Amino acid sequence: MSMDLPDLSLMYSEGAFSISDTGHGFNVTPTGSNTLMIGDQAYTLLQFHAHTPSEHTLDGRSFPMEVHFVHQNEAGQLAVVGVMIEQVDGDSPYAPVATAISSDAGSVAALDVRSLLPESLGYFQYPGSLTTPPCSEGVAWNVLAQPVGMTAEQIAVFANAHGVTNRPVQPLGERMIHSEVATD
Numbered sequence: 001m002s003m004d005l006p007d008l009s010l011m012y013s014e015g016a017f018s019i020s021d022t023g024h025g026f027n028v029t030p031t032g033s034n035t036l037m038i039g040d041q042a043y044t045l046l047q048f049h050a051h052t053p054s055e056h057t058l059d060g061r062s063f064p065m066e067v068h069f070v071h072q073n074e075a076g077q078l079a080v081v082g083v084m085i086e087q088v089d090g091d092s093p094y095a096p097v098a099t100a101i102s103s104d105a106g107s108v109a110a111l112d113v114r115s116l117l118p119e120s121l122g123y124f125q126y127p128g129s130l131t132t133p134p135c136s137e138g139v140a141w142n143v144l145a146q147p148v149g150m151t152a153e154q155i156a157v158f159a160n161a162h163g164v165t166n167r168p169v170q171p172l173g174e175r176m177i178h179s180e181v182a183t184d
Contacts, residue, residue: 016032020106021161055166101158124177124178127140
């Protein structure tokens with residue numbers, strides 16, 4: 001359903017990030033302040049992590065990887081921004097993260113987190129749950145319509161470390177997906 005959704009506004013800063021292996025993936029946690037505004041509601045970036053392959057589809061298309069930017073507001077409510085990753089040749093803004101993971105560095109000294117998202121922030125929104133146990137409800141999902149590219153080697157760093165880490169695409173049930181992008 002197309003509707004007027006509030007703009008996503010990112011106030012992300014360049015800074016250091018720590019990387020931790022959770023045993024089922026990697027959490028990349030900022031040391032600085034990074035804020036997502038959805039309308040007038042502020043959410044602080046807690047961490048981002050990846051799933052291989054994607055947990056969402058765009059127009060029925062699955063992607064080799066999806067990155068989730070997990071945010072929380074002062075009331076403790078979660079908002080996740082999902083970014084589809086497609087395979088490309090050439091440079092990728094995710095190169096510093098992939099390099100740090102493959103070398104067991106444990107951190108990235110300077111990362112422009114805004115560069116990890118596409119230029120266009122058109123998105124689909126729906127109420128859902130976390131995709132890992134305990135799969136708690138009450139998550140505001142904001143899935144960006146434009147993918148970001150990574151090389152095959154960079155995608156392989158994530159995929160080879162933990163294998164398949166995605167939750168299969170779930171049925172919509174009674175949920176409505178709202179769109180802030182033009183759809184056919």
